[in-house]
Amino acid sequence: xxxxxxxxxxxxxxxxxxxxxxxxxxxxxxxxxxxxxxxxxxxxxxxxxxxxxxxxxxxxxxxxxxxxxxxxxxxxxxxxxxxxxxxxxxxxxxxxxxxxxxxxxxxxxxxx
Amino acid sequence: xxxxxxxxxxxxxxxxxxxxxxxxxxxxxxxxxxxxxxxxxxxxxxxxxxxxxxxxxxxxxxxxxxxxxxxxxxxxxxxxxxxxxxxxxxxxxxxxxxxxxxxxxxxxxxxxxxxxxxxxxxxxxxxxxxxxxxxxxxxxxxxxxxxxxxxxxxxxxxxxxxxxxxxxxxxxxxxxxxxxxxxxxxxxxxxxxxxxxxxxxxxxxxxxxxxxxxxxxxxxxxxxxxxxxxxxxxx
Numbered sequence: 001x002x003x004x005x006x007x008x009x010x011x012x013x014x015x016x017x018x019x020x021x022x023x024x025x026x027x028x029x030x031x032x033x034x035x036x037x038x039x040x041x042x043x044x045x046x047x048x049x050x051x052x053x054x055x056x057x058x059x060x061x062x063x064x065x066x067x068x069x070x071x072x073x074x075x076x077x078x079x080x081x082x083x084x085x086x087x088x089x090x091x092x093x094x095x096x097x098x099x100x101x102x103x104x105x106x107x108x109x110x111x112x
Numbered sequence: 113x114x115x116x117x118x119x120x121x122x123x124x125x126x127x128x129x130x131x132x133x134x135x136x137x138x139x140x141x142x143x144x145x146x147x148x149x150x151x152x153x154x155x156x157x158x159x160x161x162x163x164x165x166x167x168x169x170x171x172x173x174x175x176x177x178x179x180x181x182x183x184x185x186x187x188x189x190x191x192x193x194x195x196x197x198x199x200x201x202x203x204x205x206x207x208x209x210x211x212x213x214x215x216x217x218x219x220x221x222x223x224x225x226x227x228x229x230x231x232x233x234x235x236x237x238x239x240x241x242x243x244x245x246x247x248x249x250x251x252x253x254x255x256x257x258x259x260x261x262x263x264x265x266x267x268x269x270x271x272x273x274x275x276x277x278x279x280x281x282x283x284x285x286x287x288x289x290x291x292x293x294x295x296x297x298x299x300x301x302x303x304x305x306x307x308x309x310x311x312x313x314x315x316x317x318x319x320x321x322x323x324x325x326x327x328x329x330x331x332x333x334x335x336x337x338x339x340x341x342x343x344x345x346x347x
Contacts (some may be wrong), residue, residue: 033185033186033243035211038213039211051271055241058216058219058220061219062219
């Protein structure tokens with residue numbers, strides 16, 4: 001289990017939304033199909049995806065995901081950032097792939 | 113003759129559609145903007161097509177009865193039908209293959225079924241933006257098989273488009289493909305390209321209408337113009 005703050009500091013990815021710093025991350029879920037995220041992701045996961053738009057925030061909020069990592073150089077749209085701030089969800093962005101980001105998160109969570 | 117068409121529009125039934133996008137208001141506004149052939153295409157649901165049909169009839173424009181289906185690949189496809197009954201039947205099937213997820217009106221928006229006068233008569237419980245359990249290829253085949261028009265939506269959009277989600281446009285018997293920007297910035301081969309407003313709010317109505325050259329301003333005219341690839345755009 002790690003805090004949102006640890007996620008920011010250890011990964012060094014670009015921050016677009018602070019999220020709720022009180023929340024903790026227990027695991028991760030990597031997917032680019034939002035319906036798959038909705039159906040299978042666990043509460044408390046960080047979502048690792050390339051879906052850099054507002055609907056991703058709605059899905060993350062529904063599932064109870066405190067943070068999203070956008071990969072492959074994708075940057076969030078303005079309305080995505082707005083929705084993330086409203087819902088208290090952190091957004092980080094990186095040029096790294098979902099594979100690399102997932103590995104780093106898993107390592108940070110001592111899952112690998 | 114030249115007819116103005118707009119085949120991609122949402123109502124208050126789509127979670128992302130404005131609550132004041134009543135089917136009758138859509139038909140009235142579209143008529144004011146000179147649209148002759150208008151489709152309502154809510155996400156995965158046909159339940160506002162009844163009042164839409166009534167409104168088109170009263171106003172005197174040609175209604176086309178559609179659904180914007182979200183496939184297993186999360187690709188949006190417009191399924192358009194000539195008759196209300198065909199579309200309602202198809203809509204029932206689409207709803208039956210949606211994941212059984214409850215809508216969260218706070219996160220996604222409300223899903224109102226209304227009557228022609230604009231009264232809300234029902235709020236749909238199941239989440240209509242989910243992905244229907246049908247593949248892109250099978251869906252195209254099914255729509256065409258039922259005499260409908262199958263049109264991959266906003267093929268140049270970075271999300272929920274065939275180009276973005278599959279990486280290419282498979283060679284299938286589309287009736288046409290819908291592009292936000294014309295001429296399209298993505299490969300469309302020799303398919304007929306149309307534009308559609310994808311209106312979710314009042315101010316979107318008619319923003320990307322286009323024109324067909326056909327003998328009749330009805331569904332047969334659409335088919336004719338798509339086959340001939342006789343489409344022109346606003347500018």
